Amino acid sequence: MSTLAPPAHLESGYATCAGLTKRHGTTYYWGARLLPAAQRRHVFAVYALARLADDLVDEAAGQEPHERAAALDAFERRFRAAVDEGTSDDPVLAAVAASVRECRIPDEAFTRFFDAMRRDLTCGEYETWADLLGYMDGSAAVIGEMMLPVLRPDTEATQPARALGLAFQLTNFLRDVAEDLDRGRVYVPQEDLRRFGADPWARTATPEWKALMAFEIARNRDLYREADDGLAALPSGSRRCVATARVLYARILERIEAVDYDVFSGRARVPTPTKASLAARMLVARDPERIVRRDRAARSLPVTSPLTTDPEEQTT
Numbered sequence: 001m002s003t004l005a006p007p008a009h010l011e012s013g014y015a016t017c018a019g020l021t022k023r024h025g026t027t028y029y030w031g032a033r034l035l036p037a038a039q040r041r042h043v044f045a046v047y048a049l050a051r052l053a054d055d056l057v058d059e060a061a062g063q064e065p066h067e068r069a070a071a072l073d074a075f076e077r078r079f080r081a082a083v084d085e086g087t088s089d090d091p092v093l094a095a096v097a098a099s100v101r102e103c104r105i106p107d108e109a110f111t112r113f114f115d116a117m118r119r120d121l122t123c124g125e126y127e128t129w130a131d132l133l134g135y136m137d138g139s140a141a142v143i144g145e146m147m148l149p150v151l152r153p154d155t156e157a158t159q160p161a162r163a164l165g166l167a168f169q170l171t172n173f174l175r176d177v178a179e180d181l182d183r184g185r186v187y188v189p190q191e192d193l194r195r196f197g198a199d200p201w202a203r204t205a206t207p208e209w210k211a212l213m214a215f216e217i218a219r220n221r222d223l224y225r226e227a228d229d230g231l232a233a234l235p236s237g238s239r240r241c242v243a244t245a246r247v248l249y250a251r252i253l254e255r256i257e258a259v260d261y262d263v264f265s266g267r268a269r270v271p272t273p274t275k276a277s278l279a280a281r282m283l284v285a286r287d288p289e290r291i292v293r294r295d296r297a298a299r300s301l302p303v304t305s306p307l308t309t310d311p312e313e314q315t316t
Helices: 007-024 026-032 037-058 065-085 091-103 107-119 129-151 158-175 177-182 190-196 207-228 236-258 272-284 288-293 311-315
Strands: none
Touching: 007 026, 007 037, 007 091, 026 037, 026 236, 026 272, 037 065, 037 091, 037 107, 037 129, 037 236, 065 091, 065 107, 091 129, 107 129, 129 158, 129 236, 158 177, 158 207, 158 236, 190 207, 207 236, 207 288, 236 272, 236 288, 272 288
C-alpha cells in the first residue's frame, strides 16, 4: 500500500532539487523559472534524478566500474521503491517520486534512462552517428519525453521533445570534449573523426578539428530546428520555459565558435547575466517564438548543405 510523504519532507526535497538544478543545470533553471511553481518543481525533480544518477557514473573518484554499477543499481532500486510507495526517507527521492506519480511519467522512460547510464560504464566511444543516437535515446531524448507530462502540450509533440533532448546533449558533448577525454570517453562518432582526420586526444584545435566541429555544430543546429516545430504545441508558460532553455543552450555553440572551436583550453559558458536577461525578455515577450526564430540555430544552413559536409571545403 502506498503512502504519501509529509508536506515538509516534500518541500525539503523539492528545495534540494531546485538547488541542484541552479548549481549544475543553470540553463534548465532559468527556463523553469518561467513556469508556475507547481510545474517548476517537477522540472527540478526530473533534472535532479538525472543529475544524481549521472554523478554516480561520472564522479565516483577511485571506484571501479563494477562498484559504480552496483551504486547505480542501488540508486535505481531506491528510486523505484519511492515511486511504488509514494515516499522515501530521502527527501529528494520523495520529491522525485511525487512528481513522477503526479505527472504520470511512464515507467519505461526510466528503464531506458538507467540502461543508458549503465552503458557509460562500459562504452567509451561510438562508431557511427546512428550508434551515438542509440545511446542518446536513453540519456537525452528520453528526458524530453519525461518533460512532456510536465509541460502539458496541447497536441502531439513527442518528436520535437526528443529532438530538443538530443540537441541539448550534443551541445554538452561538443562543449565538454576535454572533460569527457579525462573520463576515457569520446562522444564524437569515430567515423566523423576519420572523415575529417581529427584527433581529440591531441587536445589541439587543428584545422582538421575545426572542420569537424563546424560539421557537428551544423548537425546540432539541425536538431534545434527540429525541436522548434514543437513550440506551438505548448501552452504559454511552457512555451516561454522551453524557448528560454533552447536559445540559451544553442548559444553555447556560438561561444565555441567564438573561441575558434578550441574546446580544450576552457569550458564555453553563457554568462549568468545573459541568462537572466533572456529569461526576462521571454517573460514579457508577446511572441516567444519570434525570439527563437531570430536565433542563429534557427537560421543556419542544415547539415545536409554542401557548405557543411565537405571536409576539404571546410578546411580551406
